[in-house]
Structures are given as structure tokens and as C-alpha cells.
Amino acid sequence: MLKYESIPGPVGIFDSGYGGLTVFKEIAALLPQYDYIYFGDNARAPYGIRSFDTIYKYTLECVRHLFDQGCHLVILACNTASAKALRTIQQHDLKAFPASYNVLGVIRPTTEIIGNLTSTGHVGIMATTGTVQSQSYVVEIEKFFPDVHVFQQACPMWVPLIENNEHTSAGADFFVKKYIDALLAQSDKIDTIVLGCTHYPLLLDKIREMVPPSIKLVSQGEIVADRLADYLRRHPEIETMCRKTGQYRFFTTETPEVFDEKAQLFYGKAVRSAHFEL
Ligand code: DGL
Numbered sequence: 006m007l008k009y010e011s012i013p014g015p016v017g018i019f020d021s022g023y024g025g026l027t028v029f030k031e032i033a034a035l036l037p038q039y040d041y042i043y044f045g046d047n048a049r050a051p052y053g054i055r056s057f058d059t060i061y062k063y064t065l066e067c068v069r070h071l072f073d074q075g076c077h078l079v080i081l082a083c084n085t086a087s088a089k090a091l092r093t094i095q096q097h098d099l100k101a102f103p104a105s106y107n108v109l110g111v112i113r114p115t116t117e118i119i120g121n122l123t124s125t126g127h128v129g130i131m132a133t134t135g136t137v138q139s140q141s142y143v144v145e146i147e148k149f150f151p152d153v154h155v156f157q158q159a160c161p162m163w164v165p166l167i168e169n170n171e172h173t174s175a176g177a178d179f180f181v182k183k184y185i186d187a188l189l190a191q192s193d194k195i196d197t198i199v200l201g202c203t204h205y206p207l208l209l210d211k212i213r214e215m216v217p218p219s220i221k222l223v224s225q226g227e228i229v230a231d232r233l234a235d236y237l238r239r240h241p242e243i244e245t246m247c248r249k250t251g252q253y254r255f256f257t258t259e260t261p262e263v264f265d266e267k268a269q270l271f272y273g274k275a276v277r278s279a280h281f282e283l
Pocket residue numbers: 020021022024025050051052053054082083084085086133136164201202203204
């Protein structure tokens with residue numbers, strides 16, 4: 006355990022690939038002072054279609070790798086990893102690490118506030134198949150807002166459309182509308198929709214055109230950033246372990262050139278990454 010010492014390190018931001026950059030963008034905007042390592046497991050993405058066991062195994066491996074790089078705090082900026090791996094990592098694997106190590110996800114920050122945004126109490130969740138199957142949003146929202154009704158829709162075609170930069174094309178309209186219609190058919194009282202996948206903020210404009218104007222669309226980046234700032238205020242023992250020199254580094258399990266080319270779409274500016282071998 007000597008390796009895991011009390012030396013401040015970067016905050017780790019983990020995602021299956023590029024999508025977590027939409028979350029990291031907002032974290033860096035709100036908390037620019039910290040050092041960050043963004044780590045995308047692009048070589049094994051997408052996670053959204055994989056089994057519980059596989060996602061848990063991959064995510065744990067990546068979290069350990071970030072701890073080995075000096076991170077004390079790791080954010081799973083991936084809904085699928087948050088849904089299928091976070092609880093087991095928090096309850097089981099973190100026990101082997103000192104108390105200054107922690108892993109947080111993106112689902113809880115969203116579910117903590119979602120009941121305050123809906124007036125009808127009918128909330129829609131659009132996410133990957135894996136996240137929907139995990140029932141994580143349903144279970145978490147029930148804890149904070151037991152009166153809220155949750156309706157879910159898996160959108161398996163959206164990640165490939167976005168990763169192939171086809172999400173603004175006319176051809177994308179069919180699949181965007183298909184899943185929105187399927188969600189809204191479950192309840193005519195839905196007034197709030199959570200974009201419960203890191204990629205979906207890129208579809209925001211198109212989704213906006215296809216839903217009634219009264220429906221609120223909720224992207225997670227700003228919520229996660231805000232809740233992280235609050236968490237760091239409440240946990241000085243972790244905050245002091247987050248180094249503050251404003252250095253941001255990007256790593257991928259894929260070829261860096263491929264990562265850098267697509268990353269801009271999600272991060273909004275150019276990125277220079279390096280390869281991580283697991
Ligand atoms: N990052 C994933 C999520 O937020 C989407 C991409 C994937 O399926 O790997 O669920």
C-alpha cells in the first residue's frame with residue numbers, strides 16, 4: 006500500500022471514450038484550478054452495449070490505473086460505468102485504499118435535483134441500453150423523490166450517429182424522432198427529460214426541435230460540475246489531495262491521433278492526448 010501515499014494528485018475523469026469530455030468541459034469551466042487527467046477507454050468502447058461484469062471489470066481496471074497515476078478522486082463521467090460499476094467499486098473495492106481515495110459518478114448528482122425541475126412529477130430518461138437495463142435512474146430517483154414517476158427509453162443508435170459525426174444530418178432525424186416518440190408515448194405528462202448519456206448533449210438542438218417547447222431538457226455536465234464543487238467544499242480531506250496547478254492531460258487506450266481528431270467535437274477545443282496501456 007506504500008504506493009498510495011498522501012501526496013496530492015490530479016482529479017481523474019474517466020469515460021468509456023470521448024463522451025465524458027462533455028462533462029469534463031463543464032467541470033474545467035467551473036473548477037479550472039485543479040489538475041486533471043482525462044482517461045478514455047476508447048479501445049474497448051462502447052460500454053453501453055456490454056454486460057454488467059464486463060463494464061465493472063473494465064471500469065475498475067481504469068480506476069486503479071488512475072489511482073496509480075496519483076489521482077485520489079476519480080469521477081466516472083460515463084453514465085453506463087456509473088450505472089453498472091460505481092456501486093460495487095464504492096462498496097467493495099475502495100476498502101483496499103486509504104480514506105482519501107474516492108470514486109464518484111454522474112447519476113447521483115442528476116437524480117438529487119431532478120425532482121425540483123419537474124412540475125408534473127413525470128420524468129423521462131434517455132440513455133444507453135446498459136444504463137436503462139441497470140434501472141439506476143429509477144432506483145436513485147425513488148430515493149430522493151419517491152413521488153416522481155420515471156419513464157426510460159434506450160437510444161442505442163444515438164452514440165454511433167454522434168461518433169460518426171452524422172448527428173446533425175437529415176438521416177439522423179429518423180432515429181432521434183423514433184426514440185423521442187417512444188419515450189413520450191409512455192406518458193403524456195412528461196415535462197422533464199434527462200439526457201442520461203455523455204454523448205447526448207450533442208443532439209440537444211435536434212431533440213429541442215422535436216419535443217414540445219414546454220418540456221425541459223436536462224444535460225448533466227453543469228449539474229455534475231456544480232455537485233463536484235459542493236462535494237469538494239464538504240470534503241476537505243479529499244479536496245486537499247487534489248493538486249492545484251491547472252494542468253490538464255488527456256489519455257486514451259486507443260491511438261492518440263484518432264482520439265484527438267474526434268475529441269474536439271465533444272470538448273469544443275483541440276486536445277493532445279497520449280496512449281495509456283492497461
Ligand atoms: N459514455 C457512455 C455513457 O454515458 C456512452 C458511450 C458508451 O456506450 O460507451 O453512457
